[in-house]
Each structure stands twice: as C-alpha cells, then as structure tokens.
Amino acid sequence: MKVVVMMIVMDFCLRGSLSGRAFQTLSHLKPHSSDTAQTSAVQDLLRRLIGNRADDFVVTVDSSLASSDGLDTYQLSSVAGGKVLVVGSSGVAAATGCYSYLKSYCGCHISWSGVQLRVPSPLPIVPSPITVTTPNRFRYYQNVCTSSYSFVWWDWARWEKEIDWMALNGINMPLAFTGQEVIWQKVYLSLGLTQKEVNEFFTGPAFLAWGRMGNIHSWGGPLSSNWMNKQYSLQLKILKRMRSLGMITVLPAFAGHIPSSLLRVFPKANVTRLGGWINFNCTYSCSFVLDPEDPLFQRIGGLFMNRLIQEFGTDHVYNADTFNEMTPTSSDPSYLSAVSNAIFKSMVNVDPGAIWMLQGWLFVNNPTFWRPVQIKALLHGTPIGRIIVLDLFAETIPVYQYTESFYGQPFIWCMLHNFGGNHGLFGKVESINKGPFDALLFTNSTMIGTGLTPEGIEQNDMIYELMNEIGWRSMPLNLPEWISDYSDRRYGQKHPYARAAWQLLLGSVYNCTQNWKDHNHSPLVRRPSLKMNTGFCYNKINLYAAWQLFHNAASSLANSSTFLYDLVDVTREAMQLLVTEYYQEIKTAYINEDLERVMTAGGLMVFDLLPELDNLLSSQSQFLLGRWLESAQKTASTKDEAILYGMNARNQITLWGPTGNILDYANKQLGGLIKDYYKERWSLFLWYLIESLNTEVPFQQSKFDEAVFTVEKGFTYNGKTYSSTPTGDTIAIAKNIFIKYFPKKQ
Numbered sequence: 001m002k003v004v005v006m007m008i009v010m011d012f013c014l015r016g017s018l019s020g021r022a023f024q025t026l027s028h029l030k031p032h033s034s035d036t037a038q039t040s041a042v043q044d045l046l047r048r049l050i051g052n053r054a055d056d057f058v059v060t061v062d063s064s065l066a067s068s069d070g071l072d073t074y075q076l077s078s079v080a081g082g083k084v085l086v087v088g089s090s091g092v093a094a095a096t097g098c099y100s101y102l103k104s105y106c107g108c109h110i111s112w113s114g115v116q117l118r119v120p121s122p123l124p125i126v127p128s129p130i131t132v133t134t135p136n137r138f139r140y141y142q143n144v145c146t147s148s149y150s151f152v153w154w155d156w157a158r159w160e161k162e163i164d165w166m167a168l169n170g171i172n173m174p175l176a177f178t179g180q181e182v183i184w185q186k187v188y189l190s191l192g193l194t195q196k197e198v199n200e201f202f203t204g205p206a207f208l209a210w211g212r213m214g215n216i217h218s219w220g221g222p223l224s225s226n227w228m229n230k231q232y233s234l235q236l237k238i239l240k241r242m243r244s245l246g247m248i249t250v251l252p253a254f255a256g257h258i259p260s261s262l263l264r265v266f267p268k269a270n271v272t273r274l275g276g277w278i279n280f281n282c283t284y285s286c287s288f289v290l291d292p293e294d295p296l297f298q299r300i301g302g303l304f305m306n307r308l309i310q311e312f313g314t315d316h317v318y319n320a321d322t323f324n325e326m327t328p329t330s331s332d333p334s335y336l337s338a339v340s341n342a343i344f345k346s347m348v349n350v351d352p353g354a355i356w357m358l359q360g361w362l363f364v365n366n367p368t369f370w371r372p373v374q375i376k377a378l379l380h381g382t383p384i385g386r387i388i389v390l391d392l393f394a395e396t397i398p399v400y401q402y403t404e405s406f407y408g409q410p411f412i413w414c415m416l417h418n419f420g421g422n423h424g425l426f427g428k429v430e431s432i433n434k435g436p437f438d439a440l441l442f443t444n445s446t447m448i449g450t451g452l453t454p455e456g457i458e459q460n461d462m463i464y465e466l467m468n469e470i471g472w473r474s475m476p477l478n479l480p481e482w483i484s485d486y487s488d489r490r491y492g493q494k495h496p497y498a499r500a501a502w503q504l505l506l507g508s509v510y511n512c513t514q515n516w517k518d519h520n521h522s523p524l525v526r527r528p529s530l531k532m533n534t535g536f537c538y539n540k541i542n543l544y545a546a547w548q549l550f551h552n553a554a555s556s557l558a559n560s561s562t563f564l565y566d567l568v569d570v571t572r573e574a575m576q577l578l579v580t581e582y583y584q585e586i587k588t589a590y591i592n593e594d595l596e597r598v599m600t601a602g603g604l605m606v607f608d609l610l611p612e613l614d615n616l617l618s619s620q621s622q623f624l625l626g627r628w629l630e631s632a633q634k635t636a637s638t639k640d641e642a643i644l645y646g647m648n649a650r651n652q653i654t655l656w657g658p659t660g661n662i663l664d665y666a667n668k669q670l671g672g673l674i675k676d677y678y679k680e681r682w683s684l685f686l687w688y689l690i691e692s693l694n695t696e697v698p699f700q701q702s703k704f705d706e707a708v709f710t711v712e713k714g715f716t717y718n719g720k721t722y723s724s725t726p727t728g729d730t731i732a733i734a735k736n737i738f739i740k741y742f743p744k745k746q
C-alpha cells in the first residue's frame, strides 16, 4: 500500500514538472521584485500579523530555492536562539511557509471572520528541516465579480489585510482590477467622447463588474472624480504591495465592448449590438461590440494597453472576456478564431510578452453555443501557450475533461464555490480534495495551477482554507483529520463538542454534490410565492445536531471571536431551515383553507423567528447591514454621492437592477436587512394569503408581485441608517433561540 502511494506521489511530481516545462511561453511570468525587497515585504507582513513575535522568525527570500521548473518552495527549520528560519523561493512562498508553521506548530488560524494567533513562547521546535514544493506554478485568486460583490467599498486598510491573507495562503496570481475606469476614461476622452458621454456610460460602483464585461451600462452611475481618484491611488498601492510580495498581477485588457457614443465619433465603425443581458432591456444593456477586424479595434486596444502599462506597469497577464454570458453573432469557427486573434494581437502589439487570461465561464454558461468545435476555434485563435484559461467552476463542471484539456492551452483548476456573495453554509469538499489531482493526471494535461474564483467572499472560511492548502499539496488530505485540526486551531482549544460539530458539518453542508444547487435558494431570501424551491443538498438532521453541539459548547468557547461568529452562522443556517419548514406549513394550511394554521405558523415566523434572527445577526459585526452601508458612505465625498452609493449598496443585495432584474441574486443575511426587507416581504405575503382565505378569492402571484415590489423598492430608497456596531449578547440571544426553536422531534 505504502509503495503504491509513493509511486502515485512520484507520478504527480513528474506530471507536474512536465506541464510546468511544457509552457516555455510562460517562463517570464515571475516576481519582478528583488529577493531583498520580497524579504522585507514578508517581514513587514509578519509584524502586522503578530507584532513583536515576528522577532522570533528569520525570514528570507531566495529565488534559487525554486524547483528546476520554477515551482515555489519553502523551507522551515529551527535555528540558534530558539528562532524559526523560513526560507521561500518568493515572498509568497515565504509567507506560505510562515502560515504553515503557525498552523502546524502553533495551532494558529487566520480567516476573514477572525484570527486565533496565540503564538507559544518560546516557539515550538521544528525537529528536522522541512521542505515543501507546490506542484502548481500558479495559485490564482478572484472572480471578476468579486470587485463588485465584495471589494467595492474597501479602503486601503482592508485591502492590505486581504493581500496579507493571499500571501499567507500561497496565492501568487491575483486579479488587479481596481481603478481601471480611470484608464478607460482617458482613452474614451482621447478618442473624442465628451465627459458627459463618458459619465453616461459607466455604471455605478456596485455594478462595475458587469459594466466592464459589457453586460450593462449606466445603471447606478455616474462615477465621480472623487471615486476615480480614490480608486486610482488604491490601485497603485495594491499593485505595489502585491508585487513586493512576488505576486504576478493580472490586469484588464480590451475585449471589444464600446460605449454607444463612440459611434457618434466613428459612425462607420463595424459594430454588432448584443441583446439584453438577463432581464435587462436596452435602457441599461444591449452593448455594442466592435468587430475585431475593424482597424478601430486595434486602435482602442492599443491606446488602452499603452496607457494601462504606463500608469500601472505590468506582469504581462491580461484578462479579457468578450462573450461572458453573451452569445456571439456567429458560431462560425473562423469568425471565433478571428475574434480571439484580434484580442490577442491588441495585447502583443503593445506588450510582446502578453499572456491572455480567459475566464472559461462562457463554456459552462452556454454549452449549446460553445460546442467543442467553437471552443477549439476560439482557443486556437492564438498560439499555444499564450492563453491561460480559468476552468472557473471546476469543482462542479470541469470543462478541461471534455475539451482535451482546453485543446492544448494551459489552464488553472478553479473552485468557484460562491455566487453573489450569498450567506449559507455550503461546499463540495470531496470534489475539492480530488479534482485538482485528477486534473493533473488527465491525459496530456495542460493544468498549470489551482485557483479560487468566488463571486463574493467573507463566508464559509473553512472551504477557502481547504482549497488554499490543496494548492500546495501533491495528494489529497484526510478530511476528517483535517477538520478536527481546523476546529482546534480556529477556537484555540481541542474542544470535543466543536470537533464533533465540524465533523457533522463536513459530512453534510460541506459535502454537497448536486450540480446547480450551489446558490442559496432558501425561501427566507427569496420573494415569497406558493411555488418556492424548498430543496437543499444535505441531511438536515446533521445540521440540527451540529447546532445543538455549538449550543452546548457556547459557555466554554465564549472567549473565542471565531466561535461567536460560527455560533451565529450555524444558528442562522438552522433558522433558515426553520423558515423553509414554516413556509411549507403555511402553504399546506393555505391549500387546506385552514386560516387558523396559516395565522399561527405565519405569525410565529413573521413576528418572532425573523425578528430573533435579526437580533442574532445584529450581535456580530460581520453580519451587519450597517457595516456594508457605512463603508459605502465612507467612500463618498459629497451628500449626493453618499445617496447614490447608498442606493448602489442596497440595490445590489436586493433588486439588482431598476425593476428587480436579477432579484435577490446577491442576497445576504444581515441584521437590519432581515427586519426591513425579508420580514416585510413575508408579512405582506401572509396578509395576502389571509385576505384570500377571508374573501375566497384565490391568491394571485402577479398582484402580490406588484405590491411587494413597492416594499422592495421602498427598502432601496428608505434612507434609513443602520448601526455599524453590534448590539446584544450573542450567547444569550443564540441560547434563547435554541430553547425556543430547536426541533424537539425530527
């Protein structure tokens, strides 16, 4: 058995190195900062993280430590004076080594929801030196949508924390999309657009991701010069920090979408107008795509690239997605090849070393259009090795498997995991723990890395820590052992209840397998109707049992901030299930014309369960609507801007568009939002059902939709402020909810 395992390991290493070597075209993608500069960047990071205890570490970056095919490596050892020596082949490798030591030897934990950083003194000894080499050249991070769902209102302090998190977790290839509108604006103005035309084109801050992809324009805009200036200086800091840590940043490029006003200046431009995106009509959608063979395409692409590199420098990787969720006008392979060739040409004309990064989402989103022949045509429009494809949703629909490994183009195996930044415990641990290793062993595999591509972050910490570790492993890990260790580190003690709860979560909410059930479809966060999706992908008995264990552990883990976060999160998940159960009861009672039961179940849900949920969420800062709104306000410099950003922030998480175009897609479970949005909606629904039973006129969804839209829109413009500081005692609130609502019999 052992021999077999060893051979598998060797096989992984061999294949890993083969694919690493196969792409000479990518050999120039490496850190541009000197070893010395990277060394001091990691030393600074460690000091931000653990203060003076950083003195107990000797950290150095030595690029010659990388494997012969350029794979990142770190070494850990104990040296004189009780210090720990961490050597990394890059800043990222050294930071990964630091976090690996903090995890394995000190039982520490770093996550979006909090840290557990009690570092023992003196530092635990590393008995014999350890060397770890990742099989993955690149560990990628970010979805183009994360800019809007999560980063939109961030200041430098929050960005700095995130970049530290990236380095500690081994990420060396992040997207760097901040501030690009500054460059676009300069390009459009130089082509003859007026400032007014530019203002009318850009979307508001919370919708930039989709403006950039050509899905929509104008909605939520305009962008102020204050916004432009802030984002621009933020981007300079972000790039500087990322590069100092040895990361390879990915910048945007021209994909062909243009403002309609450009047709005023260039009336003869050969453009096609795409249809409306999702439920948007042409008021805010239907973008114009410039024909790639029109000389204007190279002109705009060139102007943009030149300006971009002049302002931001480059690490030679550029993202462009022409057909994200939009169908090309022709499926003719020669047309598709010409498109990709033109896009690529506009990059290499300016940067001869350009590598095009393409999100593979289009293939997943529209498999009817993107048949193998179309995929191959698009991918072969550029030389082999000059496109990096992100296999964006590989934990669910791995595209490499039916495209002969992207027909020879290098790809990165990515876990998408989250849509719209929804809350909800969810994950596919088995797929994550297997998929990347299978992909490396696939016939003629062109896999060059692993990645994280969540649309929104700051949820399900566990699944991201797991995926980040997988990026540095040569074989799957033992999940039940790993999760116990995770529980110990997260709370700073080996707590039997906490461990048992995590085992239950691992085998239930985190072991989902169904393909398209990723999204949080809970009736709680959806517009009520009599036809709601009540399915979920796990056995609810396990979730309730985990809830009970968290409840039982509460008094002894009350001093851990990450435990309090999880107590809220698990209780929240259980309450979401309870809402589904109440909904089913209300619906059955309504069908049976049992007015009393409709009123009892409905009353409990609307007047007690939802207000309690709101109280619970309001007791932890990460679950506050007020925090999201406050960060939007802080970005504004005038009253008008503050009003516009408030609208952006509220609309994105509710109506998503002027008329509820993508209603509740980016739903959140936040204190304030439950009370004033979801609860109000349920309350109106209940009223409609009761009215229907009283008057014996059947419930009419369309009438309800019309009425509830007023409630939804009312929330977007209610102008109310919500506290950005938590209130109430989490433990007491959670306990009260448990006693009232824990199902007596299941």
Ligand SMILES: *[C@@H]1O[C@H](CO)[C@@H](O)[C@H](O)[C@H]1NC(C)=O
Binding pocket: 270, 271, 291, 293
């Ligand atoms: C515009 O582009 C389309 C698609 O590439 C092409 O078929 C057509 O000939 C072009 N028209 C002109 C006037 O160049």
Ligand SMILES: *[C@@H]1O[C@H](CO)[C@@H](O)[C@H](O)[C@H]1NC(C)=O
Binding pocket: 281, 282, 283, 284, 658, 659
């Ligand atoms: C398009 O949507 C906007 C609101 O987004 C609405 O005002 C307008 O009437 C719609 N136009 C058409 C043609 O439906």
Ligand SMILES: *[C@@H]1O[C@H](CO)[C@@H](O)[C@H](O)[C@H]1NC(C)=O
Binding pocket: 404, 443, 444
């Ligand atoms: C793998 O690559 C080899 C060498 O290029 C080729 O002969 C073989 O057909 C490929 N296999 C598959 C399944 O594509």
Ligand SMILES: *[C@@H]1O[C@H](CO)[C@@H](O)[C@H](O)[C@H]1NC(C)=O
Binding pocket: 429, 430, 479, 480, 506, 507, 508, 511
């Ligand atoms: C996940 O579920 C599958 C069966 O559906 C099972 O074989 C596997 O052991 C489960 N994994 C965990 C970690 O519970």
Ligand SMILES: *[C@@H]1O[C@H](CO)[C@@H](O)[C@H](O)[C@H]1NC(C)=O
Binding pocket: 492, 493, 556, 559, 560
């Ligand atoms: C929390 O309390 C436990 C014992 O009850 C203790 O071992 C642990 O160090 C405390 N943690 C913190 C962060 O104070």
